[in-house]
Amino acid sequence: MNDFTKSYEANVDQNYSELGKEKEKDPDTWGNVEYGGEILNIYTNPRVIHDLFTIIAETCVPDKDDMFIGADLGGAEGTVANVVQGQLRENGYSNAHVINYELLEKNLALMESKFPELLGVQADLKDLPLNGSTIDFAILRYVLPYLDKEGQKQVIRNAYSALKERGRLVILQDGGFKKEDGELYNQFFAESSSAQSGISLDQVSHNRQFISAEEICEIAEEAGFEVEQANDLSPIFKGCLSPEAYASRFNMTEQQMHSLQAVYKRWKESGRLEFSDNPNNPVNIRVKRPTIYLVLRKLSPRDAMNNPS
Numbered sequence: 113m114n115d116f117t118k119s120y121e122a123n124v125d126q127n128y129s130e131l132g133k134e135k136e137k138d139p140d141t142w143g144n145v146e147y148g149g150e151i152l153n154i155y156t157n158p159r160v161i162h163d164l165f166t167i168i169a170e171t172c173v174p175d176k177d178d179m180f181i182g183a184d185l186g187g188a189e190g191t192v193a194n195v196v197q198g199q200l201r202e203n204g205y206s207n208a209h210v211i212n213y214e215l216l217e218k219n220l221a222l223m224e225s226k227f228p229e230l231l232g233v234q235a236d237l238k239d240l241p242l243n244g245s246t247i248d249f250a251i252l253r254y255v256l257p258y259l260d261k262e263g264q265k266q267v268i269r270n271a272y273s274a275l276k277e278r279g280r281l282v283i284l285q286d287g288g289f290k291k292e293d294g295e296l297y298n299q300f301f302a303e304s305s306s307a308q309s310g311i312s313l314d315q316v317s318h319n320r321q322f323i324s325a326e327e328i329c330e331i332a333e334e335a336g337f338e339v340e341q342a343n344d345l346s347p348i349f350k351g352c353l354s355p356e357a358y359a360s361r362f363n364m365t366e367q368q369m370h371s372l373q374a375v376y377k378r379w380k381e382s383g384r385l386e387f388s389d390n391p392n393n394p395v396n397i398r399v400k401r402p403t404i405y406l407v408l409r410k411l412s413p414r415d416a417m418n419n420p421s
């Protein structure tokens with residue numbers, strides 16, 4: 113974990129498992145999205161987690177009595193692992209376990225107190241302590257941007273090795289679908305994050321890489337995955353980022369809030385990203401939060417022969 117991430121996370125006022133709870137219906141709350149006509153939190157809402165992860169997990173183990181091993185890679189305090197494991201068990205997968213592989217001890221300690229049923233392993237995903245082909249299903253939710261390009265490749269390759277044949281990896285994060293949109297989002301994130309945190313622009317840009325869906329597909333196919341789904345979910349999970357959304361998650365001084373608002377105004381005027389106005393609050397400016405979603409399947413040698421790319 114690099115110094116940037118440590119200082120960025122040290123500023124955080126709310127854990128992932130708490131997101132959206134206090135201000136469930138407020139679009140300017142971190143991670144809140146409009147989905148199916150309702151405002152829900154993309155990090156914590158069980159329906160969202162079901163539709164994005166549990167549904168895919170269930171396709172990985174056809175017999176409900178079989179042992180099911182899932183891995184939440186970089187699962188923080190285990191929010192998604194807890195919901196997916198619970199939903200699988202409710203749906204009859206009585207031997208389902210979703211293990212959280214997380215770098216930070218403080219997150220694993222929080223997991224132990226919040227979700228004592230869950231298993232956690234302290235691990236660096238770049239050096240995953242898993243013997244080959246032992247996992248049925250893996251999740252990478254909002255983790256790849258924390259790694260540099262080489263680290264991202266390494267983590268996708270490691271997930272590939274850890275999965276059983278025909279196992280699936282599901283990736284969800286913000287970022288552009290196309291490479292050029294990804295670059296633009298990276299630039300905007302670096303400027304807004306630097307304003308919000310006081311960390312230099314240089315440091316932020318070196319430490320957050322919002323890899324695009326197109327680039328993930330390239331790396332995944334190189335690693336041996338078949339890309340079953342690569343979707344821009346932005347029209348389905350309509351979410352935004354705004355200075356107020358930052359303030360709902362991070363401790364910010366008044367000065368940092370002003371700098372952040374100035375970045376938003378400048379980008380809105382430049383017309384380079386899609387903004388929407390909030391009629392209830394003229395000071396508030398919202399930018400569309402792009403969400404990408406990928407389902408990758410580890411090919412068996414026979415599938416690979418029938419499916420040469």
Ligand SMILES: C[S@@+](CC[C@H](N)C(=O)[O-])C[C@H]1O[C@@H](n2cnc3c(N)ncnc32)[C@H](O)[C@@H]1O
Nearest residue numbers: 128186187188214215235236237253254255258
């Ligand atoms: C934005 S959080 C997402 C947490 C969780 N996946 C979720 O969606 O609720 C990123 C997580 O990735 C973890 N992480 C970052 N780099 C890691 C690495 N190299 N190995 C393991 N975990 C890592 C961080 O500690 C943090 O918990």
